[in-house]
Amino acid sequence: MSFLQVKNLYKKIGSNDVLKDINIELEKGGFLVLVGPSGCGKSTLLNAIAGLMPLTSGEISIDGQVINDLHPSKRDIAMVFQSYALYPNMTVEENIGFALEMRGVEKAARAAAIRNVAKTLQIEHLLDRRPSQLSGGQRQRVAMGRALVRQPRVFLFDEPLSNLDAKLRVEMRAEIKRLHHKTHATIIYVTHDQIEAMTLATKIVVLKEGVIQQVGTPAEIYNRPANLFVADFMGSPAMNMFKGSVVTTNGVREIEILDNNTRVAMPSSVADQDLPDGKEIILGLRPEGITDEGLVDPTVVSMAKIEADVTLVEPTGSDTFVIAKLDGTNFVGRVRADVSIAPDQRFTFVFNLDKAVLFDPSSGLRLV
Amino acid sequence: MSAATETVSGGSARTARIVIYALLLVLAAVYLLPLYVMLTTSLKPLDEIRAGDMLALPRQPSLASWYKAWGEACIGVTCEGIKGYFWNSIKMVVPAVAISTILGALNGYVLTKWRFPGHKLVFGLMLFACFIPFQAVLIPMARVLGIFGLANSTAGLIFVHVVYGLGFTTLFFRNYYEAFPDELVKAAMIDGAGFFKIFWRILLPNSGPIIVVTVIYQFTNIWNDFLFGVSFSSGGASPMTVALNNLVSSSTGVKEYNVDMAAAVFAALPTLLVYIVAGRYFVRGLMAGAVKG
Incomplete structure (x- = not known):
């Protein structure tokens, strides 16, 4: 039985099918990348898994537990947003510790967890700063720290690198890969960048207009594309x-x-x-x-x-x-x-x- | 050739500058004149006022009329000055501003971050409340206050001002929160914060500028309000503005212009103070947002 499972998921907005019959399975410790052109429904799917958007029908389960009706905070997931969504009024330390504070973790345990994560991400010297005093790459690290500190069952990344410049993007990409290798976290990652998808994923899901085009390892997707769309979308220059x-x-x-x-x-x-x-x-x-x-x-x-x-x-x-x-x-x-x-x-x-x-x-x- | 045209244009630019500054100075003087007359008259003894020169500076300035206005002047039949009414106003303004600002912020939060079917209609109706003239609500409001047992009390006035101010405060906060990133709210939801936690910990701490704007607006409006004050209170429960009117219109033989003016200065002081103190924070808030990027 797979760790994360999405079964027959549909999402309608008005009379529009934004997601059609989505079926995904991911094993524990897997790195799943949802990739597709803008408007293909990949962010909607991520929001549905996060619980930030109700489903029309279908089922999402983590570790055998159906989480459809659970509040986002009860799903034991953490999300890294495209805009980082750092709380501007809090210091880096408070930002990272906020989720623990909301869960009633004691101050000493909280501080220890924050130190630990800050060390992993090499942001210890930034703990007293506010988000507005950080560079793009540093904000990105803090946003990841905020997710890591909770040790959730599943990490969700919503185009986390798209606001960075090209050089930093490549650096952070490697960093995310290293982090995944080290922590064996289960990750779902949304991007429109097919190179990010190829380099990071253990499993890629290619979406177009709310329909899954192909699910497979990066090598399968690249060498044996299921259809013309996948063949054309993945790879640069195109096939x-x-x-x-x-x-x-x-x-x-x-x-x-x-x-x-x-x-x-x-x-x-x-x-x-x-x-x-x-x-x-x-x-x-x-x-x-x-x-x-x-x-x-x-x-x-x-x-x-x-x-x-x-x-x-x-x-x-x-x-x-x-x-x-x-x-x-x-x-x-x-x-x-x-x-x-x-x-x-x-x-x-x-x-x-x-x-x-x-x-x-x-x-x-x-x-x- | 080009140097010549430069001097010509430079000269005309300077003339334009001079005209603009002169015009601004004249207009500022006109605008400040009433304040000047108010202040100088309040510092003059009565015989100097009777001499007839309104614009002259006081020859023997004294604060005697200020003391009198504060503690001894007769309003109606009681002669205890305006101090009681001043506190009436404070007791009315502070809770009314606080409650209407908080409720406006909550409304704005719900209307932007917890949208429900029909949220546009609700907001439209609240907006409509901004355009209802004061006079139209007087009689229904009197009836409501009577039913609640709040007639002729400070609590009643607070209620009226909160209800009437809600449309404006909601408008301010809704438009401010409309631009507030949804992702912050989503992040807080995933982090485990509930409805009120998100409001107190995420939204409100980032609302500095709009809180200041709302407080200035509400404070000025409520403090300066006369119609609601005169309609829904009487005697010792009146706010400052009503008392000032009563002071000016109750005559005990001699018309004490200096005392009237001193009382008017007291009436204007709190709003001035709010502008001077909070106005600076307002500008600072705007600057912070502009530089952050």
Whole structure:
């Protein structure tokens, strides 16, 4: 039995279905990331789990106990808000200790718990300050301290890093991961940033318009996206999509992509060998699956060399992203930084078909 | 060329400045003139006043008329000055301001953070209360006070002022709390604070500026109110404003302008004091909010 369970959850606001038939399970100590574009209902779901918003129907349970009708304070959860929501009239120490004070924890025990958390987060020197005297990163730490001090059963994070600048965000991301590793806390984390989702999660839930698109480990989500939406949303730059169709020549099934009769082998991700001839498909391949000849993975089983016209080169320092065009279709490849490549040049790319996935264009689902 | 245009524009800017300051000075003088006349007259002996020059400074200033106004002047048939009425007003204003401010804050809290179906209608009705003229509620209010047994008492006046002030104080606090982040309330809920704990520990400590605004507004209005005072109290229970009117209109032969003026100064003093003391906190509160970011 999983530690946290959401069953058949619906939420309607007016006649709008904000969340539709949400089913989630999370084991103790898991790190679940809810990810999706803005307005997909991920924050609503988090608020529902926190008890800050009533459900239309469905069930939420923690450790076997149904918590639907429990007041937020009785659910034994702690939440870190996007705005940090630190009480401006209290010092850092009072902020961290407020929940304990409300629960009637004695002063001495409270002080000890606050010291302990402050030490973990390295904010001991800030305890007497007020939130207005802290920097963004320090406020973030205090907000986490306020959640940690309670030792709740589940931590809820609502886009906690989105108010920080890029460098600090990466630092705090690592900090959260370290903290999770150290405390083995059960965490539900909402973000619209797919990199945060990939780096932090043990389990990712991708939401779109209130419907779960896919649940899986970061590797599953990334390598085996359930549909076109997930494939496009996760990963940056986005996955390349090539329209094509199935062709059989001399009994060998192949995929024809682009217009110039470029044929590639059937990707190994597709087990179904009964795809009819002429079936329209979309072939998805991530930028790192399209490389220069020098970067080809030596273990690759199936690949194709394809020449295309380079239109734009984007060096990132570690690698170079190349945008190329073939028969009116643009795609992005990732080549080594030291490959000499320039726009308007013809370049031979290697397509690693072990990493390719096929989608059904009408349903958008991945073909398996 | 450019230097020449600069001097011309510089000169015209200076002229504009001079005109503006002159105008402001004249208007300030006009505005302060009654206060000046009040103060100087209250310090003059009667024969100096009879000399007829209202704007002249007192030649032999004395506080005699202040003492008289405070402790000896005749109001109606009693000659004990205005001090009793001054305390009447204090006893009325302090609870009325405190109660209406607290209730307004609670209303604002509920109307923004604990919304219920129809909260807009309720707020609209409370807003409507701000626009009801005093005169319209006199007779129903007299009836209500009679039923409650509060007629002709300080408690009755407190009740009237609380009821009448509630619309304004609710408006002030609702608009202030509307901008107060909901996430703070949610965080406090998860932390285990209940309805009143959140109000006392989170909302109120962060309401400094709006409390000061409300207190200044309510204090000034209630202290200066004459209509409710004259309608719902009489004799020894009257507030200061009513007593001042009675003092001025009760004549015992000679018209003592200096005593009248001294009594008027007493009547104006508390509101002035509230502005001087609390006004500074008000500005400080605004600054804190502006710099915090």
